[in-house]
Amino acid sequence: MYRQLAWPVFVPSVLVGVARGATLPVSVLAAMQLGASAALASLIIALVGGAALLTTVPAGRFIDHVGDRPAMLVSVAAGAVCTAAIVGALVWGGQGALSLFVVAMVLNAPVMSVWTLSRQALVADQVPTVQRGRAMTALGGTLRAGNLVGPLLGAALLLRLPIWSVYVLSIGCALLALAVLYSPAGAALDVAARERGGGRGARPAGGPGRALVAPGAQRAGASLPTGPASAHVRWRAVTLAGAAVGALAVARAAQPVALQLWGVQLGLTASAISTLVAVGAAVELVLMLPGGHLKDRVGRTPVLIVCLAVYGAGFLLMPTLPSPPGMVTAVLVMALGNGLGAGINMTIGADLSPEVGRARFLGVWALFSGAGVLLGPATVSALVAIGGIGLALTGVGGVALGGAAWTAAVARAVGLPRGLGRDAPGTPPASGPPPTP
Numbered sequence: 078m079y080r081q082l083a084w085p086v087f088v089p090s091v092l093v094g095v096a097r098g099a100t101l102p103v104s105v106l107a108a109m110q111l112g113a114s115a116a117l118a119s120l121i122i123a124l125v126g127g128a129a130l131l132t133t134v135p136a137g138r139f140i141d142h143v144g145d146r147p148a149m150l151v152s153v154a155a156g157a158v159c160t161a162a163i164v165g166a167l168v169w170g171g172q173g174a175l176s177l178f179v180v181a182m183v184l185n186a187p188v189m190s191v192w193t194l195s196r197q198a199l200v201a202d203q204v205p206t207v208q209r210g211r212a213m214t215a216l217g218g219t220l221r222a223g224n225l226v227g228p229l230l231g232a233a234l235l236l237r238l239p240i241w242s243v244y245v246l247s248i249g250c251a252l253l254a255l256a257v258l259y260s261p262a263g264a265a266l267d268v269a270a271r272e273r274g275g276g277r278g279a280r281p282a283g284g285p286g287r288a289l290v291a292p293g294a295q296r297a298g299a300s301l302p303t304g305p306a307s308a309h310v311r312w313r314a315v316t317l318a319g320a321a322v323g324a325l326a327v328a329r330a331a332q333p334v335a336l337q338l339w340g341v342q343l344g345l346t347a348s349a350i351s352t353l354v355a356v357g358a359a360v361e362l363v364l365m366l367p368g369g370h371l372k373d374r375v376g377r378t379p380v381l382i383v384c385l386a387v388y389g390a391g392f393l394l395m396p397t398l399p400s401p402p403g404m405v406t407a408v409l410v411m412a413l414g415n416g417l418g419a420g421i422n423m424t425i426g427a428d429l430s431p432e433v434g435r436a437r438f439l440g441v442w443a444l445f446s447g448a449g450v451l452l453g454p455a456t457v458s459a460l461v462a463i464g465g466i467g468l469a470l471t472g473v474g475g476v477a478l479g480g481a482a483w484t485a486a487v488a489r490a491v492g493l494p495r496g497l498g499r500d501a502p503g504t505p506p507a508s509g510p511p512p513t514p
Contacts, residue, residue, distance in 0.1 A: 079215065082203065084262035085146070086196055087219055092254035093153060093192060094223020096247040098358070099231040100160070101224070102351040104182070105337040107167060107240050111175040115341075115466075119334050119458035121179055125186045126330060126451030132187035133194075133447045137440015140195045145202070145436070146266070148195035150258055152188050157251040159185035160244050167241035194443060198436040201427040203266065206494070207373070210424050214369030217420030221365055224358035232351035240347065310438065315429050317487040319445030321381060322422050324480025326449020327456065328388055331473040332411065334454045335392070336404075338466045343401055353405065357412040364416030371417065376495040377425055378488045382481050384418025387411075389477025396467035422446055428493055 079087070100107075108118035140148040162181035166174045196216065204212040227250075231243040257263045333354070340350040371380050391411030398406060426442040453473070460469035 081266070082200065082212070082215075084257060084260070085264070085266045086200060087215065089149070089153070089254040089257045089263065090196055090216060090219035091222050091226075092250045092257065093156075094220045095227040095230070096156070096160070096223070096250035096254070097189075097220075098223035098225070098227025098354075099243050099250070100163075100227075100247050101333045102228050102337065102354040103231065103235075103240050103243055103347055105334055106341075106347050106350075107163070107244075108175070108178060110240060111166065111170065111178055113175060115338055116458050116462045119338070119454050119461060121182065122330075122334050123451055123453075123455035123458055124179065125182050126447065126449075126454060128183045128186035129190050130444065130447035130451050133190050133443040134437075134440045136187060136190040136194055137437045137443070139191060140198060140436040140440070141434065145195045145199040146258070146264070148191050149199075150255065152192035152195065153251055153255045153258065155188045156185055156192065157248050157255070159188060160247050160251065164241050164244045164248070167239070167244065190443065190447070194436060194439050197423050197426070198439055199266070200423075201430060201435060201439070206428075209427050210372030210377070210420075210494075211369040213424040213427060214365055214372060214420035216423060218362060218365035218369075221358050221362040221416070221419055225355050225362055228351040228355035228358065232348040232355065235346075235348040235351065310431055311429065311492075314491045314493075315442065318425055318429065318491045318493065319442065321385070321480050321484040321487070322425060323445040323449045323452075324476050324483065325381070325385055325388070325418065325422065326446040327453040328385075328392065328449075328473055328477040328480075329415065330450040330453030331457050331469075332392075332415075332453075334457045335395075335466065335470055335473065336408070338457070338461065339395060339404060339470065342466055343399070343404060345401065345404075353408055356405070357408045357415075360409060360412035361416030361419060364413065365419045368417040368419050368421075372421065372424055377421065377428065377493040378484060378491070378495070380417060381421050381425075382484050384414050384421060385477045385481035385484065387414030387417070389474045389481065390414070392470050392474030392477060396470045399467075425493060 104122060105115075105118040108121050109115065113121060143151070159181045162184075163178055166177040166181065169177070197213075200212050200216055201209070227247075230246055234242045234246060336354065337350055340353070345353075368380065388411055391407050391409075391414060394410055395404060395407035398404070426439055429442065430438045456472055456476070457466075457469045460472045
């Protein structure tokens with residue numbers, strides 16, 4: 078599984094993750110450098126989340142129309158152009174530079190939506206249900222790897238160069254990802270699909286979810302079902318699970334904004350903040366593999382509950398320890414919770430998705446996390462304006478803990494896969510009947 082997806086998906090995902098990870102810890106600082114206040118800088122990040130939310134469903138339709146891999150290529154190229162505009166704004170720094178920065182950031186939001194959904198749809202199509210938790214965790218792990226390497230490289234650049242140098246690094250990583258996607262190894266799934274007489278993108282003619290089924294998997298009942306029945310979507314379960322995923326998205330979107338503002342309040346430099354983000358990402362990366370096995374063996378719901386509870390505790394811990402060592406401790410607690418939940422959003426989305434029109438469904442599913450991406454920075458902005466960054470950290474922590482309680486309350490109604498050998502015969506299917514032992 079991992080070998081077949083390495084060059085077409087995982088390697089470019091790591092490079093795009095580095096590109097994103099390098100800029101994430103300095104996006105608020107860049108806005109403040111161009112003249113934005115702390116509250117306005119947070120609001121700008123919220124505008125980016127709003128743009129992502131509004132364009133999520135069209136992004137899914139676009140992917141369904143052009144195919145997974147072509148959508149990946151277009152999104153990486155467009156992202157590099159948007160980042161180049163941000164570099165121009167930071168180098169210019171004159172009147173109107175902040176406006177150019179905001180426009181480029183907002184335009185980059187739908188681009189990232191297309192990238193995220195297209196690679197998720199590609200992996201969901203290629204991997205059977207019994208391997209989906211590990212595959213989606215590995216996909217989420219590419220983001221963690223980017224969040225480790227990107228901030229470290231950015232911190233090194235910031236020791237001697239201005240903030241715009243980090244965005245130049247981001248462009249370089251995006252161009253490398255584009256080169257990998259265009260390489261023969263990066264196009265392997267597309268070539269295999271054409272050789273089978275398959276349709277669009279990288280989807281083989283045998284149908285979604287069948288390309289990487291291991292020998293004997295069909296005898297074990299591990300392959301995904303096909304046919305009209307697989308198009309059924311349990312919308313009540315989608316809504317209930319989406320609310321929990323939305324709470325996680327609020328915390329994840331708020332974290333980089335809150336960390337930057339809290340670090341500035343404690344007197345930390347941009348390089349120190351980037352390094353701290355990288356430390357947290359390293360912990361998350363270490364926990365990625367056990368987190369993936371837990372999703373497949375223990376079940377999605379317990380992992381999501383623990384992820385939200387521990388993650389929220391980290392937010393609540395930070396204002397109670399108002400010092401650099403306390404901030405390090407809180408970041409490590411956050412990383413513990415978030416690392417165990419790596420890929421949980423994509424895994425649940427794939428579980429609930431139909432085989433027919435999967436990318437379009439994932440576009441709808443992404444509305445929940447998109448709402449969180451909007452509300453996270455907006456919540457920080459509003460609470461900072463009301464009572465300071467300490468109140469903002471407490472509020473976001475409360476949202477995460479509330480999400481954990483909600484997940485536990487609706488677990489039976491949602492009926493997500495409970496782990497290998499633990500699914501009851503009457504458990505409602507996610508995107509079809511669960512595999513039989």
